[in-house]
Structure formats: C-alpha cells, structure tokens
Amino acid sequence: MNLYKESFIRDLEHRGIHAVRVLAALRQVPREEFVQERDVERAYGDHPLPIGHGQTISQPYMVAVMTQLLQVNAQHRVLEIGTGCGYQTAVLGELAKEVYSVERIQSLHEQARERLSRLGYDRVHLCCGDGYQGWIKHAPYDRIMVTCAPDHQPPALLEQLADGGRMVIPVGPAGQFQVLWLIKRVGKRFNRSREMGVAFVPMVQSQKRA
Numbered sequence: 329m330n331l332y333k334e335s336f337i338r339d340l341e342h343r344g345i346h347a348v349r350v351l352a353a354l355r356q357v358p359r360e361e362f363v364q365e366r367d368v369e370r371a372y373g374d375h376p377l378p379i380g381h382g383q384t385i386s387q388p389y390m391v392a393v394m395t396q397l398l399q400v401n402a403q404h405r406v407l408e409i410g411t412g413c414g415y416q417t418a419v420l421g422e423l424a425k426e427v428y429s430v431e432r433i434q435s436l437h438e439q440a441r442e443r444l445s446r447l448g449y450d451r452v453h454l455c456c457g458d459g460y461q462g463w464i465k466h467a468p469y470d471r472i473m474v475t476c477a478p479d480h481q482p483p484a485l486l487e488q489l490a491d492g493g494r495m496v497i498p499v500g501p502a503g504q505f506q507v508l509w510l511i512k513r514v515g516k517r518f519n520r521s522r523e524m525g526v527a528f529v530p531m532v533q534s535q536k537r538a
Contacts, residue, residue: 332371332372336372337355340388343389349423350396351392353395353419353422353423354395357418357422361443362414362443364377364378364380380435380436382529383412383413383433383436384412384529385412386528390526391415393508393524394496395416395420397523398473400420401423402424403425403470404425404470405428405469406471406472406473407429407463408420408429409462409474409476409485410475411430411431412431412440412475414439414440414443417452420452420473421444421451426451426452428469429452429453430454430455430457430462430463431457432456432457432458432459440454458533459476459531460478462482462484462488463488464484464488467487467488468488468489468493469489470490470493471493471494472495474497474531476528476530476531477499477502477506477526477528479530480499481511485497491513492512492514493513494513495510496508496509496510498526505525506525506527507524507525508522508523508524508525
C-alpha cells in the first residue's frame with residue numbers, strides 16, 4: 329500500500345501540488361481506512377469512490393488542490409462542510425489547530441466519528457446538521473472548506489469566515505457545470521476567483537442546524 333501511496337504523491341507533485349505541508353499530510357493520512365472494504369485496493373487511484381448514501385470520497389487530486397488553495401497553518405481553526413467518510417477532515421486535521429466538520433447524513437457522521445477517533449484525530453470536532461447554515465457556535469473560522477456543491481454561495485458561510493480568511497467552495501447545479509471558487513475576506517469585502525471546473529455531489533439543506 330505504501331508503494332501506491334508514494335506513486336500517487338509523485339503524481340500530485342507532477343500535477344502542480346507543491347505545498348510541502350499538504351503533501352506531508354496526504355502521506356500521513358491512510359486513505360485506505362476511509363473507503364469501503366471492497367475498494368481498498370483502489371484507494372490511491374485518482375478517482376472518487378462511493379461511500380454510500382449517494383456520496384463519494386473525492387479523488388486525491390481534488391483533495392490536494394482544495395487543501396493547497398486553503399493554505400491552512402497550525403494556528404488556524406477550520407470549518408469543513410460535508411464530513412462524508414472523514415478523509416478530507418483528517419487531512420485538515422494534520423494541518424490545522426482545530427477542525428469543525430458538519431455532516432447532514434447521520435450514519436456517515438457516526439462512521440466518520442468512530443474512524444477519526446480510532447485514528448487519533450482528537451482536534452477534530454464533528455456534528456450532524458445542516459451544512460448550509462455552517463456551525464455558528466464556533467465561528468468565526470480562519471478557513472472554510474466546502475466539499476459539496478450548493479447552487480450559490482451560502483450567506484451563513486460567508487458571515488462565519490473571519491476577516492483575512494479563505495474559503496474554497498464548489499458552486500453550481502447538480503449534474504451540470506460547477507466552478508471551484510476561492511473566496512478571500514477583507515473586512516466586509518469578499519474577493520472571489522474562479523479556479524477550475526469541478527463535479528461535486530450537491531449540497532442538500534436539511535432541517536438540522538449545527
């Protein structure tokens with residue numbers, strides 16, 4: 329498995345992932361622990377994999393791109409929307425001071441909690457709730473990562489981003505063209521840049537609030 333991991337790390341470097349701490353985090357997190365048992369041998373392939381409930385674990389390249397764009401350091405408090413299986417959560421947990429992650433699907437939330445606890449990610453805090461509303465209790469956040477696609481930029485997430493903070497979010501209709509945006513907050517102003525076309529599962533609003 330280590331040979332597969334090193335091969336995928338080299339591939340990421342060839343494709344422009346150069347942040348040393350991001351590459352170190354990807355080396356540290358055992359991706360095979362976050363996929364279904366039948367997909368363990370494919371864990372380091374550069375493609376998404378199903379994790380149940382119509383959700384996926386993102387392809388390694390997309391995880392790397394989004395994490396590099398976020399520029400997380402060891403003093404940052406990070407909000408993640410869409411815990412899923414917990415893989416991206418763990419990568420952020422390797423980089424940040426604290427990670428707060430929201431998942432709307434109860435069973436995925438519970439599985440991620442058990443998995444991250446077992447792997448020792450004690451600076452990761454999870455809740456089951458409506459990611460569209462963020463997690464206001466612990467706001468503001470230095471960084472926000474969204475791993476599902478709303479059809480617009482949720483106002484609550486913009487409000488919970490700290491001054492000087494960065495948010496990475498895919499936006500667009502389900503099954504159609506989506507854009508990965510990097511948003512930087514400067515006072516009350518939000519500077520937005522289009523990064524690349526992407527395809528993510530849609531953000532679904534639930535009735536639970538974090």
